[in-house]
Amino acid sequence: MSRGRARPGSILGEAMAGISARPGRLALTMLGEALGLAALVATVGLASTASGQVSDHFDRASADRVTVQVEPSRAERGARLPRDAERLVQRLEGVEAAGTLTRLEVSDPVGTVRLLDPQAPPDPMLPVLAASPGLLDAVDARVAGRRYDAGHVARADPVALLGAGAARRLGVTELSHGPAIWIGDRALTVIGIIEEVDGRGELLDSVVLPETTAAQQFGWQGALSMQLDVAPQAAETIARQAPLAIAPQDPSVVNAAAPPSDAQLRDRVQGDVSSLLVLLGLVALIAGGVGIANIMLLSVMERIGEIGLRRALGATRGDLMTQFLAESALVGLLGGIVGTSLGFVTSMVVALSRDWTPRLDPLLLAAPVAGLVVGVLAGAFPAWRAGSLEPAEALRTL
Amino acid sequence: MNAASSPVIALRAVGRSFAGNPPVDILRSVDLRVDRGEFVAIVGPSGSGKSTLLNILGLLDSPTTGRYLLDGIDTTTISHRRRARLRAARLGFVFQAFHLLPHLTVAENVSLGGLYLGLPARERARRADRLLDRVGLGHRRRARPRTLSGGERQRVAIARSLVAGPSVLLADEPTGNLDSVSADAVLSLFSELHAEGVTVAMITHDPGVAARAHRRVRIVDGQVLR
Ligand SMILES: Nc1ncnc2c1ncn2[C@@H]1O[C@H](COP(=O)(O)OP(=O)(O)O)[C@@H](O)[C@H]1O
Ligand SMILES: [Mg+2]
Numbered sequence: 001m002s003r004g005r006a007r008p009g010s011i012l013g014e015a016m017a018g019i020s021a022r023p024g025r026l027a028l029t030m031l032g033e034a035l036g037l038a039a040l041v042a043t044v045g046l047a048s049t050a051s052g053q054v055s056d057h058f059d060r061a062s063a064d065r066v067t068v069q070v071e072p073s074r075a076e077r078g079a080r081l082p083r084d085a086e087r088l089v090q091r092l093e094g095v096e097a098a099g100t101l102t103r104l105e106v107s108d109p110v111g112t113v114r115l116l117d118p119q120a121p122p123d124p125m126l127p128v129l130a131a132s133p134g135l136l137d138a139v140d141a142r143v144a145g146r147r148y149d150a151g152h153v154a155r156a157d158p159v160a161l162l163g164a165g166a167a168r169r170l171g172v173t174e175l176s177h178g179p180a181i182w183i184g185d186r187a188l189t190v191i192g193i194i195e196e197v198d199g200r201g202e203l204l205d206s207v208v209l210p211e212t213t214a215a216q217q218f219g220w221q222g223a224l225s226m227q228l229d230v231a232p233q234a235a236e237t238i239a240r241q242a243p244l245a246i247a248p249q250d251p252s253v254v255n256a257a258a259p260p261s262d263a264q265l266r267d268r269v270q271g272d273v274s275s276l277l278v279l280l281g282l283v284a285l286i287a288g289g290v291g292i293a294n295i296m297l298l299s300v301m302e303r304i305g306e307i308g309l310r311r312a313l314g315a316t317r318g319d320l321m322t323q324f325l326a327e328s329a330l331v332g333l334l335g336g337i338v339g340t341s342l343g344f345v346t347s348m349v350v351a352l353s354r355d356w357t358p359r360l361d362p363l364l365l366a367a368p369v370a371g372l373v374v375g376v377l378a379g380a381f382p383a384w385r386a387g388s389l390e391p392a393e394a395l396r397t398l
Numbered sequence: 399m400n401a402a403s404s405p406v407i408a409l410r411a412v413g414r415s416f417a418g419n420p421p422v423d424i425l426r427s428v429d430l431r432v433d434r435g436e437f438v439a440i441v442g443p444s445g446s447g448k449s450t451l452l453n454i455l456g457l458l459d460s461p462t463t464g465r466y467l468l469d470g471i472d473t474t475t476i477s478h479r480r481r482a483r484l485r486a487a488r489l490g491f492v493f494q495a496f497h498l499l500p501h502l503t504v505a506e507n508v509s510l511g512g513l514y515l516g517l518p519a520r521e522r523a524r525r526a527d528r529l530l531d532r533v534g535l536g537h538r539r540r541a542r543p544r545t546l547s548g549g550e551r552q553r554v555a556i557a558r559s560l561v562a563g564p565s566v567l568l569a570d571e572p573t574g575n576l577d578s579v580s581a582d583a584v585l586s587l588f589s590e591l592h593a594e595g596v597t598v599a600m601i602t603h604d605p606g607v608a609a610r611a612h613r614r615v616r617i618v619d620g621q622v623l624r
Contacts, residue, residue, distance in 0.1 A: 003516030004483050010513055021501030309497040312458060314486020314514030314562075316479055392453040395493065 006319050015326035018299075029295045030335030033288025033374055037336055039281035041343025041367050045360055046350055047274045065199050066239045068226040068246065068256045079253050080222025085246045086134055089226065092241050094234030099135025100223030101200065104128045104214055108184030110207055112170055124169050127206040128183060130214035130223070138227040139199045145175040145192030148210050156212035160188040163204035167193045181207065186217050200227055288335065289374040296328045296382035307386055308394030321387035325379045332375015336368035343367070405467070406566045406597050407432040407455060412464035414450055414620075424450045425620045427464070432566065432599055437592040439611035440601045447620040448601045452570045455599060456489055457481045469565050486514040490559030492569035496551045498543035504554050505530060505539035511561030522561065529557035533587060549580025556587060560596070567591070569600040573607055585610045 019026050068089070070079050081100060082088070089098050111123035136147055148159050160181065162172055172179050172190055179190045188209060197203050214220035226246075230238050235258035243251035300307070307320055344360065351358040407430065414425040424447045432438050442448050453459035454466060457473055466473045469488060473481060490511070498507045508529055509522035517525070530536045533553040543551055552572060559567055569588070573581035588598050589610060600611060608614050616623040 004487065005516050006514045007516055007518070010516075010519060013519070014513070017501060017506075305495070305497055306499055308458075309491075309493075309499075310510075310514070311482070312456060312485060312489075312491045312497075313510060313558075314482050316482040316514075319482075319514065391458040395453075395458065395497070396449075 006315065008322075011319060011323050012326055015323050015330060018323065018327050019330055025295065026331060026334070029292055030288075030331050030338065032291040033285060033332060033335035033371060034339035034342065036281050036284030036286070036288045037339030037367055037371055038342035038346065039284055040278060041340050041364050042346040042350075043274050043277040043281060044364060045343060045347030045358075064230050064232050064235060066228040066230055066235050066242065066256055066258050068228065068242050068254060070224050071253055071255055074253050075224055078221075080224065081226060081246060081254070083222065085223065085226055086132060088245050089228060089238075089242055092238055092245055094231040094238055095228055096231060097134060097137040097229040098226060099132045099138040100211070100226045101132075101135050102130045102211070102214070102220060102222075102224045104130055104218045104220060106183060106218060110166075110170065111182050112172065112179065113182065126166050126169070127202060128214075128218065129203065129206045129208045130211045130218070130220050131203075131208050132211055132223070135200075135227055136194075138229045139197040139203065140229070141194050141203070142196040143192045143194050145190075147192055153210045153212050156210065156216050158186070158188045158213060158217070159191050159209065160213075161192045161194050161208040162190055163194045163202075163206050163208070164196075165205040166207060183207070188213075285370075285374060289332075289378040292328060292331055292335075292375060292378035293381060296324065296331075296379050297385065299327075300324060300382045300386045303386075304389060304394045307389050308391050308396075311389075311391035312395065317387040320389075321383040324383040324386040325376060328379020328382065329372055329375040332378065333368060333372040335375070336371015339371060340364065340367040404434050404470075405431045406434050406436075406469060407599065408467040409454075409461075410465045410467075412454065412461040412466060414447075414454060414459070415462050423620060425454070425461070428617075428620075428622050430615060430622060432597065434565075434597055435592075435595055437588065437598045437612045438600070439608035439614045440599065440617060441605065441608040441614055442603065442617035444603055446617050448603070448617055449570055450620075451617065452568055452599075452601050455566075456491060456568050457485050482514070487562055488565040490562070490564035490567040492552070492555050492559050492567065492572045494571040494574040496543075496548075496555045496575075498551055498554060500543055502543075503539065504535065504541050504543065504546070507543060507554055508558045508561060511558040515562045517562075525561050526557070529560050530554070532560075533557045547580065548576045549583050552576060552580070552584050553587060556584070556591075560591075566597040566599055569598065571602055572600060573602070573604070581607070 068081070068085075070081060086098050086100055089095055106128045109123035110126045110128070133147065133149060133153065136143065143161065147161065148157070152159055162170065162181075167173070167190075170181065172181070172193070175190065175192070180187050181190055188207070194203055194208065211220055211223065228238065228242070239256040239258040242256040243254040247253050310320060344364070347360075348358050409428050409430040412425060412428045412430075413423060415421045415423040428451065440448055440451065450459065454461050457468070461474065464474075468484060471484065473484065499510070502510070505523065505526045508526035509519075512522040512525060527536070527539065530539050533556055535550060535553055535557070538546065538550065543554065546554065556567075572588075573584055576584065585607065588600065592598055592612070598611075600607075602608050
């Protein structure tokens with residue numbers, strides 16, 4: 001019946017009795033670690049919930065745009081995109097739509113009547129943009145009324161589109177009778193209103209007209225920028241290839257950039273925030289571990305008599321190390337379970353309060369194990385102390 | 399019983415010195431033999447080396463020189479692990495300070511005596527119950543040690559020392575913290591156990607206490623007087 005040495009289960013039993021002897025101390029000891037783990041679990045849990053929530057929304061506006069521009073100092077000296085730039089970039093793999101856009105130098109305000117009425121408020125200064133028909137496709141423009149087409153361009157018709165914001169400022173709402181606007185003494189017929197764009201938001205506040213019309217009436221001599229709509233994931237590559245495709249003899253005249261998408265920006269910001277929280281959680285976890293180590297060491301010192309007694313009863317050094325290590329590991333595990341639960345509840349509450357569907361990373365179930373590991377690490381030195389006490393010395397201390 | 403040929407304890411020229419400048423010899427060439435079934439008192443003035451001797455007898459400390467045979471096993475050449483196993487199986491301890499664990503019940507404290515022998519929990523509990531009845535404390539088995547008197551605590555400690563069925567019971571000043579009535583009850587218990595065949599080696603500085611034993615060994619200045 002006797003094995004001649006303690007059963008592992010019985011030593012675990014002693015460890016449980018040991019930590020439950022002082023429940024108040026047990027609670028305080030594991031508190032720090034529990035809070036650290038709660039912070040970690042909540043951070044990771046919320047990050048996965050939140051990214052699940054918003055990824056769908058942001059994916060629609062993902063990195064699928066490239067902007068091409070004449071290098072500003074070269075533009076000063078009259079450099080422009082070649083007339084066939086649009087056709088040249090269309091040859092690149094992954095370009096789905098492309099259009100040129102140039103802001104015109106206009107010093108006249110934009111109005112709806114020719115003669116100035118001194119009683120009326122002054123006409124607004126609005127940006128006037130020359131855009132190729134393809135540009136409206138490249139920004140996925142939604143237009144009420146109609147767009148200008150190749151015919152308008154060929155004839156250099158005096159037509160214009162108004163951005164929704166510009167139309168509001170000018171009081172243009174009704175298109176059926178072909179309202180006219182005046183820029184100085186140049187008259188243009190408004191044929192459509194740009195209600196929505198994906199990129200190049202300045203279109204919404206501007207007057208937009210065909211490049212040929214701009215050439216005739218505003219001295220347009222060539223486009224300064226181009227907007228490309230490209231296949232997802234192709235943006236970076238196309239941005240690299242575009243200058244050479246457009247200006248093979250002198251690519252440096254052209255800058256091309258794939259602006260970071262909203263999703264990338266969001267990931268970066270969110271990443272910064274959560275890594276800060278993860279760092280804080282880790283610091284709290286380590287502080288919690290140090291707390292456990294402290295209390296365990298105190299406990300060993302308080303229980304020197306018990307340690308001597310157990311040695312007298314036949315405990316080996318290993319038995320005592322095992323017991324104290326198990327006590328520390330149990331404290332760590334309990335702290336881990338409490339902390340994980342706290343973290344889960346926190347991320348649930350936050351998710352539900354925002355009407356998010358809570359998503360829990362199954363990896364988080366490993367968090368109590370992390371608590372156990374912290375407990376074991378924290379208990380290593382105290383356990384070693386408990387095992388290395390000389391029994392005769394230990395028993396002399398009352 | 400073949401007492402003369404089976405000593406439980408045999409010390410041969412045991413010395414114990416502690417490192418220091420100069421090193422101090424606490425025990426010098428101690429020869430001691432305790433036979434099975436004996437009740438021996440080891441007496442001597444305070445500081446004479448009695449506790450040092452008992453620690454050696456209890457395998458809690460090792461002699462610097464000489465040999466110590468326990469049940470014929472030479473304990474000076476064996477591993478720590480085997481010494482621990484010998485303590486668990488063959489030695490029972492009773493201390494002046496009782497050394498009961500406050501967070502355990504009386505019965506749990508007693509059953510600790512079989513823990514490191516590897517007895518199953520149920521068997522330990524059974525033995526604890528029987529021994530608590532034996533020392534007259536069966537009705538306090540669920541009490542906490544702090545609710546007991548000094549004499550009761552020492553009887554609990556004696557019950558604990560008997561759980562593994564040891565070859566010898568080693569007691570260091572077992573009455574040192576007790577009033578005379580409690581001391582008397584504890585000494586009567588030793589006498590009864592002795593009558594039942596338990597071997598007892600008891601340390602005391604009190605000649606009155608030593609008188610209850612059947613044989614006395616005097617130790618003065620780390621040497622056993624003949
Ligand atoms: N670990 C030790 N180191 C140095 N001296 C010790 C040690 N343990 C005991 N002593 C000394 O040994 C002597 C005997 O101690 P002890 O055996 O406890 O005496 P007793 O129990 O007879 O009163 C004392 O002088 C004590 O100070
Ligand atoms: Mg002493």
